Amino acid sequence: MIEALAAICLLAGALFFFAGTLGLLRFPDVFTRLHALTKVDNLGLGLTVLGLALLAESAFAAAKLVLIWLVALVGSASAAYLIASAALGAGAKPWRRTGVAAKKDVAPERRADR
Amino acid sequence: MSDLQTLTLALAGFLVLNLAAGLWRILNGPTPADRMLAAQLFGTTGVAVLLLLAHAQDTPALRDGALVFALFGVLAAVAFVCRGAAEPHPDDEQ
Numbered sequence: 387m388i389e390a391l392a393a394i395c396l397l398a399g400a401l402f403f404f405a406g407t408l409g410l411l412r413f414p415d416v417f418t419r420l421h422a423l424t425k426v427d428n429l430g431l432g433l434t435v436l437g438l439a440l441l442a443e444s445a446f447a448a449a450k451l452v453l454i455w456l457v458a459l460v461g462s463a464s465a466a467y468l469i470a471s472a473a474l475g476a477g478a479k480p481w482r483r484t485g486v487a488a489k490k491d492v493a494p495e496r497r498a499d500r
Numbered sequence: 501m502s503d504l505q506t507l508t509l510a511l512a513g514f515l516v517l518n519l520a521a522g523l524w525r526i527l528n529g530p531t532p533a534d535r536m537l538a539a540q541l542f543g544t545t546g547v548a549v550l551l552l553l554a555h556a557q558d559t560p561a562l563r564d565g566a567l568v569f570a571l572f573g574v575l576a577a578v579a580f581v582c583r584g585a586a587e588p589h590p591d592d593e594q
Contacts, residue, residue, distance in 0.1 A: 389504055392504065393504060393507055396507060396508065396511055396552075397507075397511070399511075399548070400511045400514055400515065403515055403518055403545060403548065404514075404518060406518075406541070406544075406545075407518040407521050407522055407541065407545075410522055410525050410537060410538065410541060411521060411522070411524060411525060416531055416533045416534050416537065419525075419534065419537050420537060423537055423540050423541055423544070424540070427541065427544040427545065428544060430544075430548065431544055431547060431548050434511075434548045434551060434552065435551065438508075438551055438552070438554075438555050441504060441555060443560075447560065447563075450563060451551065451563065454547065454551070454563065454566055454567050454570060457567060457570045457571065458543075458544060458547055458570040458573075461543070461570050461571065461573055461574035462540065462543070462544060462573070462574075464574055464577070465540055465543075465573065465574050465577035465578075468577050468578060468580075468581045469533055469536055469537065469540070469577055469580070469581065471581075472533060472580070472581045473531065473533035476531070476532075476533070478531060478533065
C-alpha cells in the first residue's frame with residue numbers, strides 16, 4: 387500500500403519535472419520560463435521527496451529528505467527573485483500577447499503551435 | 501533490486517533526459533538570464549536525480565550530494581546576478 391502510494395508520488399513528480407522542462411523550452415520570455423522552473427520543478431521535487439520519504443529507512447532519513455526539499459524551495463525562491471530583477475534591470479521586456487509577432491526569438495515557437 | 505528501485509532508477513534516467521533537453525535553452529539563449537535558467541534546471545532536477553539514485557542504489561550518502569546541489573544552485577544564481585547580468589539585453593542593441 388505504502389509502496390503503491392510512493393510509486394504514484396514519484397511518477398507524478400517526474401510528470402511535473404517534464405512539465406517544467408517543457409515550460410523552459412516553450413515559454414516566450416525569461417519571466418514566464420522562471421515560473422516554469424521555480425514553481426513547477428519544485429513541486430516535482432516535493433512529490434519526489436514525498437515518495438522517497440515514504441520509502442525511507444527511518445523517520446530521521448525522511449526528515450532529512452524533507453529538509454533538502456525546504457532548502458531547495460528557499461534557494462529557488464531567492465534565485466527566482468534575483469534572476470528576475472537582474473533580467474528586468476538588463477532591459478528584458480515582460481512578454482505581452484499582442485507584441486508576439488514583432489519579437490524574432492518568439493516567432494518560430496508560435497508557428498510551431500499550429 | 502526491488503521493483504521500486506528499478507522505478508526510481510528509470511525515473512532518474514528520465515530526469516537526466518529532461519536535463520539534456522534543457523541544454524537547448526543554454527545553446528539558444530537568447531539572453532544571459534535564459535541561459536542561467538537552464539543552469540537552475542540543473543539545480544532542482546539534479547537534486548531529484550541524486551535523491552532517486554540514493555534510493556535506487558541504497559547509497560544514503562548521495563543525499564548529502566543533493567543538499568550540496570541545492571545550495572550551489574543558489575550560489576550560482578547570486579554569482580550570475582553579481583557578474584553576468586550586467587551584459588546588455590540583445591533587444592537593446594538593435
